[in-house]
Amino acid sequence: MLKDPSTKYRSFKPVHLRDRQWPDTVLTRAPIWLSTDLRDGNQALIEPMNVERKLRMFRELIRIGFKEIEVGFPSASQTEFDFVRQLIEKNMIPDDVTIQVLTPAREELIRRSFESLKGAKRAIVHVYNAVAPIMRRVVFNMSQDQVLNELAVKHARLARQLADENPGTDWRFEYSPEMFSGTELDFSKRVVDAVVEAFGATREKPLIINLPSTVEHSTPNIFADMVEWMHRNVAKREAIILSIHPHNDRGTGTAAGEFALMAGADRIEGTLFGNGERTGNFDVVNLALNLYSQGVDPQLDFSDIDAIRQVVEYCNQLPVHPRHPYVGDLVYTSFSGSHQDAIKKAFAARKEDDIWEMPYLPLDPKDLGRSYEAVIRVNSQSGKGGISYLLEHEYGLSLPRRLQIEFSQVVQEAMDESGREMTAEDIGGIFTQQYFDAQQPYAYVAHHLVEDSKRNEVELSTEIEIDGRAQKLSGRGNGPIDAFIAGLSQLLGEKIAVVDYHEHAIGSGADAAAATYIELRLGDSKALFGAARDPNIVTASLKAILSGVNRALALRGSVGERRVA
Numbered sequence: 278m279l280k281d282p283s284t285k286y287r288s289f290k291p292v293h294l295r296d297r298q299w300p301d302t303v304l305t306r307a308p309i310w311l312s313t314d315l316r317d318g319n320q321a322l323i324e325p326m327n328v329e330r331k332l333r334m335f336r337e338l339i340r341i342g343f344k345e346i347e348v349g350f351p352s353a354s355q356t357e358f359d360f361v362r363q364l365i366e367k368n369m370i371p372d373d374v375t376i377q378v379l380t381p382a383r384e385e386l387i388r389r390s391f392e393s394l395k396g397a398k399r400a401i402v403h404v405y406n407a408v409a410p411i412m413r414r415v416v417f418n419m420s421q422d423q424v425l426n427e428l429a430v431k432h433a434r435l436a437r438q439l440a441d442e443n444p445g446t447d448w449r450f451e452y453s454p455e456m457f458s459g460t461e462l463d464f465s466k467r468v469v470d471a472v473v474e475a476f477g478a479t480r481e482k483p484l485i486i487n488l489p490s491t492v493e494h495s496t497p498n499i500f501a502d503m504v505e506w507m508h509r510n511v512a513k514r515e516a517i518i519l520s521i522h523p524h525n526d527r528g529t530g531t532a533a534g535e536f537a538l539m540a541g542a543d544r545i546e547g548t549l550f551g552n553g554e555r556t557g558n559f560d561v562v563n564l565a566l567n568l569y570s571q572g573v574d575p576q577l578d579f580s581d582i583d584a585i586r587q588v589v590e591y592c593n594q595l596p597v598h599p600r601h602p603y604v605g606d607l608v609y610t611s612f613s614g615s616h617q618d619a620i621k622k623a624f625a626a627r628k629e630d631d632i633w634e635m636p637y638l639p640l641d642p643k644d645l646g647r648s649y650e651a652v653i654r655v656n657s658q659s660g661k662g663g664i665s666y667l668l669e670h671e672y673g674l675s676l677p678r679r680l681q682i683e684f685s686q687v688v689q690e691a692m693d694e695s696g697r698e699m700t701a702e703d704i705g706g707i708f709t710q711q712y713f714d715a716q717q718p719y720a721y722v723a724h725h726l727v728e729d730s731k732r733n734e735v736e737l738s739t740e741i742e743i744d745g746r747a748q749k750l751s752g753r754g755n756g757p758i759d760a761f762i763a764g765l766s767q768l769l770g771e772k773i774a775v776v777d778y779h780e781h782a783i784g785s786g787a788d789a790a791a792a793t794y795i796e797l798r799l800g801d802s803k804a805l806f807g808a809a810r811d812p813n814i815v816t817a818s819l820k821a822i823l824s825g826v827n828r829a830l831a832l833r834g835s836v837g838e839r840r841v842a
């Protein structure tokens with residue numbers, strides 16, 4: 278019988294931390310950020326960045342506001358080495374930015390890394406070695422004590438010594454017990470305590486201890502428990518800047534990062550949009566904007582997020598997914614009808630300085646340089662709310678509710694036929710064709726209005742065309758609409774009843790026009806709308822009536838039977 282294949286896996290173990298504090302913590306300030314786009318991100322690319330792409334990324338990271346940037350792995354290749362040299366020799370590192378380089382705990386590679394940093398004003402040398410049982414057993418064939426002494430402590434001392442031999446640079450150090458998330462906590466603590474001593478870290482000159490979930494293999498609360506355990510148990514917490522470096526193998530890298538900061542970490546390493554090994558590194562943009570959406574200044578500038586995405590896509594030669602948090606093409610877009618309706622109503626109710634409270638939109642797209650136009654898009658899942666939102670935002674047409682319902686059926690039919698998404702332009706085109714252009718067979722030409730103030734009435738003379746032939750009409754009434762309806766009813770030989778009337782201005786000043794929507798009933802037909810726009814408000818009303826009559830006749834299929842006086 279076949280064995281259940283899942284039995285080859287082992288579940289992760291909980292951490293015994295009964296009085297854990299992190300679940301009740303709220304993040305109220307930005308962490309220290311380190312971008313590792315140029316190192317961990319770069320080492321995961323199909324084609325690693327050349328110097329030109331690395332420079333482009335470096336400049337973008339500075340523009341965004343990163344103050345610590347891991348610029349490479351200079352002992353890995355000449356390109357990596359040359360890039361670090363170029364930054365230093367061409368004086369390209371701003372005074373408030375510190376570059377960092379990564380090196381394994383291996384003598385020749387540490388020496389080469391120091392060589393690459395010659396002449397730097399400031400630098401962080403980041404040394405790592407794996408500490409997990411699997412690596413001790415199958416890669417190093419070393420005991421815990423050997424890993425601690427022969428890899429970690431020995432190379433920490435070497436790095437310290439090389440720094441002392443090059444006093445022209447303001448050196449800082451970082452140590453990562455690689456695969457921390459898969460290592461016994463008491464062993465990680467032993468290694469960290471020993472390395473803190475080897476570097477001679479103090480409160481004044483702290484060591485960055487970076488705890489990676491090199492591979493994420495537990496729920497994010499477990500990683501947070503491990504970080505809190507370290508935060509509370511390391512011997513010299515005051516001499517440590519506690520950093521974390523989550524990956525995203527289980528899809529919970531962001532949660533792991535947030536929880537670990539709540540658990541006591543001061544600093545976090547990640548990449549823009551989460552590029553990195555396998556399913557990626559921790560996504561800095563994701564956390565920064567999560568903080569921002571809670572009213573916390575992330576100290577990083579994502580106000581033109583699409584421009585940043587373009588640079589990242591160019592440098593990494595990898596696309597960002599359309600549903601990627603905060604940046605994807607579709608993340609501020611609502612297709613479903615009830616969502617569109619709620620967004621439309623909330624935008625209408627919102628005042629300029631209100632707290633952002635918007636259904637289905639956790640963050641104001643404008644803050645990231647995105648526009649509201651993309652918020653609502655229309656397909657077969659959409660309803661009247663989205664359709665009328667687009668007409669209002671793109672064309673300034675504010676349809677009355679019953680016309681919204683009537684028009685959404687017209688759009689639905691068109692969509693069922695085409696089976697594709699409708700753009701604002703498509704919808705504007707359908708509305709124009711259905712309502713504004715409904716001037717056949719009856720078309721407005723001119724009118725003359727005389728007010729009879731004694732009788733409180735008006736007399737309206739109108740010239741229209743019927744299938745291109747001129748026709749004069751006249752009528753009296755309590756206003757121009759009433760008077761026109763009287764004349765037109767006589768011409769048609771049918772009663773025209775006005776059910777509803779709405780009018781509003783579009784634009785202002787010399788370019789202003791009136792938009793008029795009139796719901797009417799021709800004879801015993803069902804009520805429907807006509808609509809028109811015109812700089813003259815009376816003309817707009819008369820055209821809207823003709824639009825309604827023409828639409829009613831077309832619907833009835835009785836155009837041929839109309840009576841002409």
Ligand SMILES: CC(=O)SCCNC(=O)CCNC(=O)[C@H](O)C(C)(C)COP(=O)(O)OP(=O)(O)OC[C@H]1O[C@@H](n2cnc3c(N)ncnc32)[C@H](O)[C@@H]1OP(=O)(O)O
Pocket residue numbers: 317320350352353354381382383405406416417428455491
């Ligand atoms: C989780 C992380 O992201 S860590 C960063 C990983 N990033 C990278 O590896 C990208 C850049 N790396 C490289 O360019 C290369 O791998 C280098 C320069 C680091 C090393 O290259 P090489 O010497 O050719 O070794 P290789 O790439 O095969 O790495 C494995 C070797 O390093 C050894 N090694 C790793 N760490 C150590 C250490 N601290 N001390 C001694 N040996 C070590 C391994 O045991 C293995 O040796 P073996 O081949 O004798 O079994």
Ligand SMILES: CC(C)C(=O)C(=O)O
Pocket residue numbers: 317379405453455456487489490491492522524
């Ligand atoms: C070197 C360390 C920080 C690393 O990249 C990892 O463990 O993922």
